[in-house]
Amino acid sequence: MIWxxxxxxxLTEAMDQHRWRHDSSGVFTSKSAYRQFFQGSTTFEPWCRVWKSWAPPKCKTFLWLAIKDKCWTMDKLSKRGLPHxxxxxxxxxxxxxxxxxLVGCVFAREFWYKLLSAFGLQQLPPDNDEDYFAHW
Ligand SMILES: [Zn+2]
Structure with missing residues (x-):
């Protein structure tokens, strides 16, 4: 109960004080408010590698959509009741x-192996248990 x-x-005779609880000093700053705005948010690490790469914009867009799982593949068509x-x-x-x-199909792994082998990076194709492009 509240009682x-x-x-x-x-109660005391002292004046009430405004105290900003999101900063240890108790004083409001726009920096602490901005930091509080993103409290609990998660960061998405691959964005920097995608958008700051030298790839053409359409490739960056495709990679971004692939990482965000927004491409029109058969699973998406199925969810919307479209033919697939x-x-x-x-x-x-x-x-x-x-x-x-991108990483799970045997043909994809073969593609990555051949592509990376041309640069001497044949040890880098996705493994058999790799199932998420952004993690690879
Ligand atoms: Zn396949």
């Missing part, structure tokens, strides 16, 4: 998602 909370509280195939058009083994197309 229980206030029973031991004593049931399996990946390349391997015909698994559901087609953007993550499958």
């Amino acid at each position: 229980d909370l206030l029973r031991d509280f004593a 195939r049931d399996k990946c058009v390349l391997c015909d083994q698994e559901e087609e998602t953007i993550q499958h197309i």
Whole structure:
């Protein structure tokens, strides 16, 4: 009850003070307000590598959409009741998602292996258990 909370509280003659609780000094600053605005938010690390790369804008846009899982793959078509195939058009083994197309499909892994081998980076293709492009 509120009475229980206030029973031991004593009023004084001192003036009330405004105190900004989001800064240790108790004083409002726009910096502390801005910092508070993003309290609890999460950061998305790949954005910097995508948008600050030398790739053409359409490639950056595609990568951004792929990372955000916003490409029109069969899983998205299925969710909206649009016509689609049931399996990946390349391997015909698994559901087609953007993550499958980019890193999960055996054809994708073969593509990455051949591409990276041309630069001596053949140890970097996605592993068999890699299932998220942004993590790779
Ligand atoms: Zn596939």
